[in-house]
Amino acid sequence: xxxxxxxxxxxxxxxxxxxxxxxxxxxxxxxxxxxxxxxxxxxxxxxxxxxxxxxxxxxxxxxxxxxxxxxxxxxxxxxxxxxxxxxxxxxxxxxxxxxxxxxxxxxxxxxxxxxxxxxxxxxxxxxxxxxxxxxxxxxxxxxxxxxxxxxxxxxxxxxxxxxxxxxxxxxxxxxxxxxxxxxxxxxxxxxxxxxxxxxxxxxxxxxxxxxxxxxxxxxxxxxxxxxxxxxxxxxxxxxxxxxxxx
DNA sequence: GCGACAG
DNA sequence: ATCTTGTCGC
Numbered sequence: 001x002x003x004x005x006x007x008x009x010x011x012x013x014x015x016x017x018x019x020x021x022x023x024x025x026x027x028x029x030x031x032x033x034x035x036x037x038x039x040x041x042x043x044x045x046x047x048x049x050x051x052x053x054x055x056x057x058x059x060x061x062x063x064x065x066x067x068x069x070x071x072x073x074x075x076x077x078x079x080x081x082x083x084x085x086x087x088x089x090x091x092x093x094x095x096x097x098x099x100x101x102x103x104x105x106x107x108x109x110x111x112x113x114x115x116x117x118x119x120x121x122x123x124x125x126x127x128x129x130x131x132x133x134x135x136x137x138x139x140x141x142x143x144x145x146x147x148x149x150x151x152x153x154x155x156x157x158x159x160x161x162x163x164x165x166x167x168x169x170x171x172x173x174x175x176x177x178x179x180x181x182x183x184x185x186x187x188x189x190x191x192x193x194x195x196x197x198x199x200x201x202x203x204x205x206x207x208x209x210x211x212x213x214x215x216x217x218x219x220x221x222x223x224x225x226x227x228x229x230x231x232x233x234x235x236x237x238x239x240x241x242x243x244x245x246x
Numbered sequence: 247g248c249g250a251c252a253g
Numbered sequence: 254a255t256c257t258t259g260t261c262g263c
Binding site: 081 | 250251252253
Binding site for chain 1: 254255256262263
């Protein structure tokens with residue numbers, strides 16, 4: 001992929017933090033996109049006791065939410081899990097999976113935080129910036145910040161705040177369940193992020209995009225992996241020029 | 247120094 | 254995230 005913000009991945013935690021602070025300056029939390037016809041769910045799982053990273057991308061039509069395409073990529077795990085540095089562990093594999101797509105998704109729903117991060121640069125921001133695809137962070141638990149109690153009805157939400165600023169929202173996507181933490185990744189405002197997450201959510205707590213991607217990243221048997229590999233190789237994969245055209 | 251800590 | 258069975262509640 002010909003990325004506008006390419007960079008080395010062989011970094012120490014200290015270098016990774018410095019890079020986040022640098023790249024964060026380029027993040028845009030305003031709506032900057034045209035029509036959204038496809039939404040992709042991105043998720044990552046691990047095999048071999050964590051030695052292998054498996055990334056999955058599921059592209060759904062929008063607003064119909066019908067599966068259009070799915071890809072999987074596996075590669076050796078090279079970075080440990082460190083709170084605040086998740087993207088350095090998962091993004092390389094995700095980029096591999098995105099390169100296999102034939103359809104360029106209009107929006108990315110990522111597993112994890114966007115701006116709801118100590119340095120305002122969660123995995124959704126990192127992926128959005130590298131691919132230049134509008135992105136949203138959809139996390140199942142909190143990394144940083146606080147919020148008031150949320151009404152127990154779908155759609156209810158409260159701003160997530162940290163050090164005096166609103167960094168995201170705690171959103172109830174289903175009654176009687178824990179909220180989801182939504183935040184802008186890149187080129188999407190918080191209000192719009194909440195709207196899209198709700199429009200991708202049907203009867204479950206997690207959006208359909210995330211559910212499809214998670215199924216691929218964690219529940220797909222190795223036996224069915226080769227079947228997917230063939231489908232992925234059938235047509236011409238997304239060319240780098242198609243990604244990043246501002 | 248102590249506790250918290252996406253996946 | 255992953256290792257793992259049954260089980261409590263709407």
